[in-house]
Amino acid sequence: MSDSKLEAAWARIESLAAAPEAKTIRALFKADPDRFANFSQRGAGLLLDRSKTSVSPEVQAALLDLAVAADVEGKRALMASGGIANPTERRAVLHMALRSQLPEAPEACAEARATLERMREFTEAVHRGELRGATNQRFDTVLNIGIGGSDLGPVMVGRALWRAGDPMRPIHLGNVDGHGWETVLPMLDPRRTLVLVSSKTFTTQETMANAHLVKRWMEASVGPAGALQHFVALSTNLKATAAFGIADDHVFPFHDWVGGRFSLWSAIGLSLALSLGWDRFQALLDGAAAMDSHFLETPMDQNLPILLALTEVWHVNGLGLNRRAVLPYDERLRRLPAHLQQLEMESLGKRVTVAGAPVRRATGPVVFGEPGTSAQHSFMQLVHQGPKPVPVDFILIARPDHRHIENHRILLANGLAQSEALLTGRNAEEVVADMRAAGADEETIARLVPHKIFPGDRPSVTILMPHLDPFTLGALIALYEHKVFTLGALWNINPFDQWGVELGKVLATPLVRELEAGVPGADHDGSTAGLLAELLRLQG
16 A cells, blocks of 8 residues: 555544544444444454444544555564564564464464473473472472563463462562562472573573572572572573573573563463463463454454554544553453553554654553552542543453352442443533432532533443453453554554663663672763762662
């Protein structure tokens, strides 16, 4: 598609967004009694409801035209075939090969299956007690040391799915802050703990600092030689893992076509296989594969990831709404917003196009969130009555895995009520009527009416899941992964690199040496030099 047609498609979106009715949602329901049915789609066991947005049929048609003009389907085919979908690093992007059969990328799929088979054999050997620690005791705890994509995905999934009685207890150590280690230390018995060091390069500063700390702790209990029986590496750097002392048969690699924030399906997911059991880890992969098939095969006007991405384009580029809240109404998904922060903001926080030119439109919004109903007692005040709308993703689970049905009814009712309140709001007349019915005097009514008005017409989407299990969680995570790809295609940016995290890492190295030596360097800006000097004074 030519640049002129792409710009025409963008101009159409911007023209529709400038119309007075572009921000009105309630009127769309009045005009279309079947709006919920027309703007709800299903795939891989999930239901996506976009009816509570201002995407009208005309806007939807324009957004789909934009997807055609941006060649979303062509770029999708390139990714699935193993083409260079990450052009700055000249890499393929094949995380789908870790869980799906991709006919045009058979070599990657075969490599992925070989690694998964090794992971399965290792997991089952640990669970059978064939692999034990230095004191011949069975492992009952897996400690995963990683950061970023080597931590956030496994932490999120582990906390969502682990339950008492599962094969091993998962513990995660991500932040280099020693307080994190002190927090998990009382939960660990060195004789029964299997340690996974998750770093593709085996040079990640925070991860390796924690790995050496844990190694010293393990050596103090079972000796230097025995400690190495407790360590596994998830890495591609065999030279570095050997230098650490980890045998090659305890090293599980993953490929450069797997980005960190897309890697929980790879060897990085070994902590999940060990803690949940292989069958449940496989079900996680199967759920993601079901969403892969939906994404690759379903027409765009029914395709959940593409429609979710197009809705975000409408909000970000059409309406100028550059923030989004994620509210999972399930305590088990407490860490999902954090995982999505990395997945989306690290992928889509880009200021230049694939060709290196400055972007002409806004790209990734700020993502934040908390579980409901806790969020209702914190930032939802801003979402309801702040001067600028904040789109919300509500995630609801129909059936819980507990017997406290009344609690679950209250949870679901609150999730539905929040999205309904954002849509309908409450005008002055309704506020006055409610206050009079409650017996308020006229002076109080006049004073409080402006504060009690809810503007309404505030957008949200709802993702409804029948229950939370490995399959549905796999589908949910893959839904957001493919949304990120689609947004990258629409914005013409590369969502698979992350150069923005590099500079801080580079600058941290000399600062570590200066803090260790107690002598500040000369090559810092005035603020950093002053703060460094003050820190050294306070530590001295």
